[in-house]
Amino acid sequence: MTDPSAVTAFYVLATLSVLAGLGVVISRNLFHSSVFLVAVFLAVAGLYLVLQAEFLFAVQILIYAGAIAILLIFAVMLTQHVERGNPGNLQWPVALFVAALLCGAMSVVLWNAVFPTGQIQQLGIPTTEVIAQNLFGPFVLPFEFASVLLLAAMVGAIVMAREDRP
């Protein structure tokens, strides 16, 4: 991908997503964390657009930045812990060490890895068509399982969250 606009867009969106991700874990206020999380979702959606995945771009904005972010903000609001901050637990130094180690190791390995990069696909057609052919062709069984999973999650969430009645 040598298009200068794509290169610029990648660096801007990558910086934005990493900074907003750091904001999610560093911010003292849990509500600010969730707003930073929305910023991460939008930046990742932009990265999908750089990767010419326009269907995933729309889905990311609808489901992540729309549904999941709203759910998380509801949870933050309803559990009254906003004013008590977002402190780390007792094991945060270990967690920081593990995360930094993983980040460093994976970055070095992935940066030096060589992949059999073929010709980069220039997908002129809308990718929705190819995704639909995949979903209803070779992946039809996982697709049906996904709907069963969503139904089970919906029923389970209702059962979990409703009031206990005798």
Added chain:
Amino acid sequence: MITVNHFLVLSAILFAIGLYGALAKRNAVAILMGAELMFNAINIALVAFTKFVPPVRTGLLTGQVFALFVLTVAAAEAALGLGVIFAIYRRRETIDAERLNLMKW
């Protein structure tokens, strides 16, 4: 010049940030946010792979289909996780993961 390695390194960095958030936070909602960050990092890697390293045998855009499934599981996980958090909060008035030690040895 952007290669697949750029996207993979970005994915690794985001994954590590999400891992830190999931491991080091007290609040259960913050732990869920860390998990969502990790899901996003993985999705970036999948979509970048299907763009730069086209799958030969399984057809085009397999990674995007995988990313869709990851997204489905993430949505189900968020809904269920928040249901569990609400249930815990109603009974125990806290969602501090340090104090949810009922099943600890």
